[in-house]
Amino acid sequence: MRVLCRLWFITLFACAFSNPAIVILAFDRTSHLRQTIRSIHRVTPGILAHIPVFVSIDDNPKAKRVIRAVQLEEGVTGIWVQPAPEGSLSVRARISRHYALVLEKVFSNESNTHAILLEDDLRFSPDFLIYLTAALPKLQSAGQNEIVCASGWNDNGFASASASEAILTSFFPGLGWGLHRSLWELLRSKWPAYGTDIVGIGWDFWLRIYFERNGWTCITPLLSRVKHAGSSGSNVHAAQANDVYSETHTANVPIGEVSWQEVLKNVTVDKLKERTQSRLSHGSLVHSLEDVVRRGSEQFVMPYVREDYRSIASKLSLWPTPRGHFRYTLLAQIDTETDILLYDERWASRYFSVPESYAANVKFVKSEINESCVQACERKGATCSAEALEWANDCSTMLREFADCKGCAHETGADLPAMVSPSAPLETAGWCLITDSGMGDVGKLVCSDQFRWTRRLCGCVPENAAKDEL
Secondary structure: OOHHHHOOOOOHHHHHHOOEEEEEEEOOOHHHHHHHHHHHHHOOHHHHOOOOEEEEEEOOOOHHHHHHHHHOOOOOOEEEEEOOOOOOOOHHHHHHHHHHHHHHHHHHOOOOOEEEEEEOOEEEOOOHHHHHHHHHHHOOOOOOOOEEEEEOOOOOOOOOOOOOOEEEEOOOOOOOEEEEHHHHHHHHHHOOOOOOOOOOOOHHHHHHHHHHHHOOEEEEEOOEOEEEOOOOOOOOOHHHHHHOHHHOOEOOOOOOOOOHHHHHHOOOHHHHHHHHHHHHHHOEEOOOHHHHHHHOOOOEEEEEOHHHHHHHHHHHOOOOOOOOOEOOEEEEEOOOOOEEEEEEOOOHHHOOOOOOOOOOOOEEEEOOOOOOHHHHHHHOOOEEOHHHHHHHOOHHHHHHHOOOOOOEEEOOOOOOOEEEOOOOOOOOOOOEEEOOOOEOOOOEOOOOOOOOOEEEEEEEEOHHHOOOOO
16 A cells, blocks of 8 residues: 555555656746745645655756755655757747656656646645545546546636536636646647647647537536736736736635545536536526616526626626536526526537527538638628537537548637648648637627638538628
């Protein structure tokens, strides 16, 4: 029996099925890194006496300074310096490659069943590791519809949320997360910037597509156990950090207050599906947040469409794009006593019986290179509308219509959804791209735009049926 199993807060079940290694991924932000190392060692030092903690540094001109700083910190098992890539890679590609090198190194040690990956600018709640080590044994397979990761981050952590509950999300959260080796074995040959020519897609955005296609979910606490402390860096814009991360609510409960082994027994895909379907079937249907205020305390259900989500999110202090959802449903807090189940009116019906849903009365037309959807639909005697474009803005649809796509990923751009020409001098050449943000303050998709390297997938409707000619 491992020494880890002797700790009072680790169940025999947990220690029998998990033997993790912790890795902090770093580049050149010495101050942030040192604070992260100290933060992880302040929480549950009893666990860290028995789990190795490594720091992995992506080689750079400041690497020696970072190494010296880490050597002054206590509790670091080892320092890995990943070799600099050959040739020039974008920031996205370097980060993706770094994650892959770390995962390969962790799981090259056959005794490691799980990896816990931490960014170099995180701070941790007292029971972060208690929670995560309790969740790891639930991650044993990367098959269809499985739970494949556990994260300390909740994209929609409300201040009023219970600190002793966990849920599942279909949207990969990242930011302090753990996985089983089976997930890496499945993804290794496909990982961006690691043995592939996928270099223009961020690894986390790429992984979110895999979550959707495989029906995967990730365990996340209702109230976050990590806080993002960086306001700048290679993958975070300062404005985004100030607007979103600074509003994050993080649990501060003493060790032992939450029995995570007991809590997590009830966190299963089947149980969450059942609860969600019951709410959808029996909840009070409303069509605006103002209806909720007027009607008082009930179990509310409200449909939304992606292009309207931003205005809803701003009123509920959510991310401006849908995150943290379970199969296109999201339980959001109105106030301390009232919540509301939001569901995507287009896509939630793939998984649930919903009160109301859109009907897809759309003909898909592939544009030529550098042709707008206005032009492409007109060639077919039809009209493009922003609403119809939404049905094309889906990876399953894109991959079906463009059989030669290398894969699908999230991007931004007025010409999306589209396939990038394989001959394009772009890192996304050959890829199908969709967007979760749309364009402008409203966030609608645009029919009139075109780009010299893309073929758009257009949503066309009969001329007299178009609602939003653009």
